[in-house]
Amino acid sequence: MLYRLPESERVCSGICICRLMGFSTINFEESYDVTEDKINYRITRELNTITLTLLNVKTLILPQGSITVHDYKTGDYREMNICAILTEDNPDFSINLEKIINPNEFCVISILSKKYYCPLFSQQTII
Numbered sequence: 001m002l003y004r005l006p007e008s009e010r011v012c013s014g015i016c017i018c019r020l021m022g023f024s025t026i027n028f029e030e031s032y033d034v035t036e037d038k039i040n041y042r043i044t045r046e047l048n049t050i051t052l053t054l055l056n057v058k059t060l061i062l063p064q065g066s067i068t069v070h071d072y073k074t075g076d077y078r079e080m081n082i083c084a085i086l087t088e089d090n091p092d093f094s095i096n097l098e099k100i101i102n103p104n105e106f107c108v109i110s111i112l113s114k115k116y117y118c119p120l121f122s123q124q125t126i127i
Helices: 015-020
Strands: 002-004 023-025 031-036 039-046 049-054 060-062 067-071 076-079 084-086 092-096 105-111 114-119
Touching: 039 105, 049 060, 049 084, 060 105, 084 092
Parallel strands: 023 114
Antiparallel strands: 002 076, 031 039, 039 049, 049 092, 060 084, 067 076, 067 105, 105 114
């Protein structure tokens, strides 16, 4: 499903602006441990793969619609048909950004009350 945001609500591509809008930014080779509502998880970035790891025995549900893809140029966005349930037996879930977004897009991953801004990184950006 494709949506178009009004001009006043379009998301800027700048990392600083995204932080001001309440998004956390996951940079290359960074990992964050998060505790919220007694659920502990880690979110890790390796080049263009985002991995969620459940760190306790609770269950973390990533419902359909919790990953949205936004176009820098047009302001359009779409919900991805991706969902996951992380449990003690299945604690990891990975998302390959190159398979779901183009260079002119970024995705926002909503986990509980937190939102993570995830642009694509090119090899040139990393080196």
